[in-house]
Every structure is written in structure tokens, then in C-alpha cells.
């Protein structure tokens with residue numbers, strides 16, 4: 020299910036900032052050569068990630084789910100001069116390719132790639148973050164939120180992808196056979212109950228939740 024009409028999306032992309040040549044290359048390479056290219060954030064969502072990052076101007080960013088590096092490079096656009104982005108993925112097969120993209124970008128000295136299970140790596144990171152992007156296995160969304168909320172500065176932002184899961188969460192009683200829809204719906208309910216954060220679901224692409232940490 021597409022939440023934004025295709026013509027509207029094309030219009031919005033045409034009249035918003037373009038993807039950089041490197042992002043365009045990653046987008047095209049992913050579509051043509053990588054498994055499950057739908058996982059890539061893409062032009063519109065990438066510009067949204069970049070915009071939020073530029074507004075927040077974070078010192079440190081954490082990304083859970085690197086894939087081909089597209090969203091990491093979008094998020095890095097808002098980093099402070101001495102800022103850092105840590106991105107985690109368990110998929111070793113993409114490491115070299117993505118490392119090469121990062122090295123060709125303006126952020127080559129600011130991005131650290133970590134390979135392995137995010138749930139094990141996150142507790143080992145000693146940095147505090149101003150911006151976090153959760154975009155890996157949906158089963159662990161709650162766990163990732165619980166791990167990163169303690170590493171997020173007050174006023175920090177968490178962005179979570181795929182929170183509408185093709186629209187299936189809107190009728191979860193009929194979609195109990197889709198485990199991911201159930202995990203995501205549980206996660207959305209969990210965030211709704213949390214009084215220490217502000218939350219807003221944007222019906223963009225597959226649904227993006229914006230969370231602000233209001234209280235420690």
C-alpha cells in the first residue's frame with residue numbers, strides 16, 4: 020500500500036531538494052543489484068531524514084540498520100562539524116560496498132560502521148546521542164527503543180521506520196497472521212503509552228514515527 024499518491028510523490032520530489040549524485044548512485048545500485056531494494060529509504064524519505072537532522076544539528080547520531088548506507092548519508096548531512104554517526108548492520112556482505120560509499124562522501128571521517136547484532140552492540144556504545152534512526156528487525160523495535168532511550172540526550176529525537184507496515188496495523192485483528200504487523204502494532208501501542216516522550220506518526224512511505232525525549 021502506498022500512502023502517498025505516486026503523482027504527488029513525483030511532484031514533491033521534483034520540487035524538493037534533489038538527491039546528491041552519490042545518493043542517486045546508491046539508490047540505483049540498490050534497485051539493480053541488492054536484495055530487497057524496497058528497504059532503501061529513497062529520495063523523499065531521505066530528504067525528510069536529512070531535514071530533521073539539519074533542524075536538530077546533532078553531535079552524535081545512531082542508526083540501527085545500515086543496509087546500503089543511503090539513510091546514514093542523509094542523516095549525516097545535519098551533523099555538527101565534530102559530530103559522529105554510528106551505524107549498525109548484521110549483514111557483512113554489504114560492508115565493503117557501503118564502506119566505499121562512505122569514504123567517497125563528505126562524511127568519511129564522521130561515520131563508524133559496526134557489523135553484528137544490534138541488540139549486542141548498542142549496550143557497548145559509550146556515546147550519548149541526539150538523533151537515532153531505528154530501521155532494522157521489527158521484532159526488536161521495543162528492545163531497541165528501551166536500549167537507546169537511555170543513551171538519548173533530553174530533547175533528542177528517535178525516528179522509527181515502517182510503523183504502518185503496509186497499512187496492516189490499522190486492522191490488526193484481521194492481520195494476526197503477519198507477525199511483523201503484530202510486532203509493529205505492539206511497538207506503536209507501547210510508544211503511545213510512554214508519557215515521557217512526544218510522538219507523531221507521519222504517513223510517509225511505510226510510516227515514520229518521530230519521538231522526542233521530553234523527560235529523563
Ligand SMILES: C[S@@+](CC[C@H](N)C(=O)[O-])C[C@H]1O[C@@H](n2cnc3c(N)ncnc32)[C@H](O)[C@@H]1O
Nearest residue numbers: 058059060084086090108109110136137155156
Ligand atoms: C530496512 S533495512 C535498512 C535500510 C536503511 N536504513 C535505509 O533506509 O536505506 C534493514 C537492515 O537492518 C539489518 N538488520 C536486520 N536485523 C538486524 C539485527 N538484528 N542487527 C543488526 N542489523 C539488522 C538488515 O541486515 C538490513 O540491512
